[in-house]
Amino acid sequence: MGRIFIGIDLGGTNTKIGLFNSELELICKTSIATKEEMGPADVVGRIGDTIEKLLTKNNLTIDAVDALGIGSPGPLSVGEGLIIAPPNLPRFRNTPLRDMVSNRFGKPAVLDNDANVACLGEYILGAGKGSGNMVFYTLGTGIGGGIISNGQLLHGSADNAAEIGHSIVYPNGRECGCGQKGCLEAYASATSMVKRTLEAIEAGGQSSLRELFEKQGEISCKDIYEHSAAGDELARKITDETAEALAISCVNMLHITEPTKMVFAGGVIAAGDMLLNRIRHFFNEYIWSLKKETVQICFATLGEDAGIIGAAALAREAI
Amino acid sequence: MGRIFIGIDLGGTNTKIGLFNSELELICKTSIATKEEMGPADVVGRIGDTIEKLLTKNNLTIDAVDALGIGSPGPLSVGEGLIIAPPNLPRFRNTPLRDMVSNRFGKPAVLDNDANVACLGEYILGAGKGSGNMVFYTLGTGIGGGIISNGQLLHGSADNAAEIGHSIVYPNGRECGCGQKGCLEAYASATSMVKRTLEAIEAGGQSSLRELFEKQGEISCKDIYEHSAAGDELARKITDETAEALAISCVNMLHITEPTKMVFAGGVIAAGDMLLNRIRHFFNEYIWSLKKETVQICFATLGEDAGIIGAAALAREAI
Numbered sequence: 001m002g003r004i005f006i007g008i009d010l011g012g013t014n015t016k017i018g019l020f021n022s023e024l025e026l027i028c029k030t031s032i033a034t035k036e037e038m039g040p041a042d043v044v045g046r047i048g049d050t051i052e053k054l055l056t057k058n059n060l061t062i063d064a065v066d067a068l069g070i071g072s073p074g075p076l077s078v079g080e081g082l083i084i085a086p087p088n089l090p091r092f093r094n095t096p097l098r099d100m101v102s103n104r105f106g107k108p109a110v111l112d113n114d115a116n117v118a119c120l121g122e123y124i125l126g127a128g129k130g131s132g133n134m135v136f137y138t139l140g141t142g143i144g145g146g147i148i149s150n151g152q153l154l155h156g157s158a159d160n161a162a163e164i165g166h167s168i169v170y171p172n173g174r175e176c177g178c179g180q181k182g183c184l185e186a187y188a189s190a191t192s193m194v195k196r197t198l199e200a201i202e203a204g205g206q207s208s209l210r211e212l213f214e215k216q217g218e219i220s221c222k223d224i225y226e227h228s229a230a231g232d233e234l235a236r237k238i239t240d241e242t243a244e245a246l247a248i249s250c251v252n253m254l255h256i257t258e259p260t261k262m263v264f265a266g267g268v269i270a271a272g273d274m275l276l277n278r279i280r281h282f283f284n285e286y287i288w289s290l291k292k293e294t295v296q297i298c299f300a301t302l303g304e305d306a307g308i309i310g311a312a313a314l315a316r317e318a319i
Numbered sequence: 320m321g322r323i324f325i326g327i328d329l330g331g332t333n334t335k336i337g338l339f340n341s342e343l344e345l346i347c348k349t350s351i352a353t354k355e356e357m358g359p360a361d362v363v364g365r366i367g368d369t370i371e372k373l374l375t376k377n378n379l380t381i382d383a384v385d386a387l388g389i390g391s392p393g394p395l396s397v398g399e400g401l402i403i404a405p406p407n408l409p410r411f412r413n414t415p416l417r418d419m420v421s422n423r424f425g426k427p428a429v430l431d432n433d434a435n436v437a438c439l440g441e442y443i444l445g446a447g448k449g450s451g452n453m454v455f456y457t458l459g460t461g462i463g464g465g466i467i468s469n470g471q472l473l474h475g476s477a478d479n480a481a482e483i484g485h486s487i488v489y490p491n492g493r494e495c496g497c498g499q500k501g502c503l504e505a506y507a508s509a510t511s512m513v514k515r516t517l518e519a520i521e522a523g524g525q526s527s528l529r530e531l532f533e534k535q536g537e538i539s540c541k542d543i544y545e546h547s548a549a550g551d552e553l554a555r556k557i558t559d560e561t562a563e564a565l566a567i568s569c570v571n572m573l574h575i576t577e578p579t580k581m582v583f584a585g586g587v588i589a590a591g592d593m594l595l596n597r598i599r600h601f602f603n604e605y606i607w608s609l610k611k612e613t614v615q616i617c618f619a620t621l622g623e624d625a626g627i628i629g630a631a632a633l634a635r636e637a638i
Binding site: 133248255290 | 574
């Protein structure tokens with residue numbers, strides 16, 4: 001029997017769990033409601049019970065497991081295995097999640113933030129495979145980031161590196177939830193795209209999205225891309241501003257960490273080639289002429305599984 | 320007899336050479352004219368002769384030397400020990416400098432770019448000592464950069480990482496020599512400060528620097544800081560724009576690599592506290608409110624010796 005690694009992707013709403021062999025091939029996976037309101041002890045209990053069921057179902061026992069990896073919303077301390085103050089897991093403040101999971105099974109466990117773990121997954125088995133140096137963006141409600149430098153996740157002095165969403169793209173630009181102005185997140189997250197669109201409509205902008213908003217009472221990032229594709233000018237302006245902000249960030253990240261791949265993940269990439277082609281277009285417009293750059297700008301390929309794969313990879317690396 | 324490491328800091332005009340013991344304590348140093356026009360073979364010959372004289376003067380022979388480190392203008396390949404196309408060393412295109420130096424003495428040699436080497440020097444023995452994670456800026460004719468992540472220089476996929484001077488601070492801002500617009504270098508290098516000042520004077524701006532320029536036919540970065548200190552408003556505007564651009568870059572670098580120290584070196588830091596205090600002021604203005612940041616923004620402490628110390632450190636690390 002080969003060694004087994006378990007990947008846990010803890011989210012505010014759902015938690016995904018996967019069993020992997022030593023080649024990081026998926027044996028089986030499942031998703032359960034996190035039930036954050038029950039508090040850390042019960043949440044870890046539910047995760048533990050689920051893992052045991054998955055093992056049993058595959059005629060395995062906990063003895064086959066070498067280690068467990070956990071991806072969790074941050075901020076957190078990798079060294080201490082501690083979740084510090086996650087906005088969407090309010091009951092997990094200062095929770096020693098790594099040791100709680102480790103103690104449940106008497107097996108080593110390792111903790112890292114969710115964007116880093118997904119980045120590692122894409123690096124090892126997904127779009128970043130073989131790159132050695134990679135930059136990873138998750139475009140969702142906010143913007144998360146991960147940096148692989150010389151084959152290793154870059155953590156910084158207190159595990160807060162790769163907060164690429166809060167690098168300033170437009171000084172004194174739009175206000176960001178973090179208290180800064182002009183952050184990438186204020187232009188390219190799904191939330192900010194919707195916000196910018198509604199502001200433009202409210203300011204009297206002509207758009208086919210206006211009618212939709214009046215009918216639905218809300219619009220989504222998906223709506224904006226659909227209307228942009230259908231030729232709506234205001235929607236097109238919004239999607240282009242998003243691509244332009246991302247491209248400026250790509251230029252800066254190229255000069256700072258020099259990856260061979262820039263990988264985009266998260267809900268916003270459902271926009272498809274329409275997004276990717278415009279990021280590449282603006283990247284070529286902004287990048288220097290000093291030398292020809294060959295960095296690949298592409299989408300993540302592992303989808304929802306990046307987190308559990310990365311968490312299992314983290315477990316495998318840790319032992 | 321302890322082990323000896325030799326640090327070589329190759330520059331367009333002068334080359335500095337230092338002998339160090341295994342604690343990286345300086346035994347002796349010298350500076351010679353590079354004489355780039357003689358070509359690589361003769362330049363390496365002169366460097367070799369100088370090293371032999373230094374050794375003899377200290378009753379040492381080449382047998383005492385463990386390794387040699389070389390800092391050189393880039394772009395270059397660390398892995399191949401190759402200088403590729405340095406703008407201020409035109410005859411050194413595609414020169415295998417590392418092996419030429421190594422072969423001269425039959426000792427291991429290692430090559431890295433000058434900003435990285437100075438960064439390593441400051442990290443090991445200077446302002447960045449004990450930091451583990453550091454960002455380094457050299458503010459001179461251009462802006463060079465170095466990044467220490469988890470105790471290691473960050474090189475990127477082809478040794479072009481840490482080109483912080485070409486991160487875009489103001490999209491569609493001032494033209495930079497690299498072909499981009501709005502680079503940090505276009506606002507905060509000594510050259511760009513002079514250029515911005517002359518443009519402002521030419522555009523009719525009132526300034527005590529106008530008379531100086533008319534008398535001297537030129538002005539320097541030092542003049543601008545002196546007139547700023549003396550109360551000249553235009554000079555003050557220029558020095559503040561410089562500090563503001565640097566501060567925005569510091570905010571971004573904090574979020575991207577999370578250093579505990581940001582260290583500034585190069586000719587421009589002669590401006591002293593006037594520069595440092597304004598960078599800190601703007602940093603506090605631009606940084607998020609999400610958590611309190613304690614990163615130290617400070618000046619390099621090794622001066623001209625950072626290059627030879629870093630090169631010797633590189634040699635010590637390599638063996």
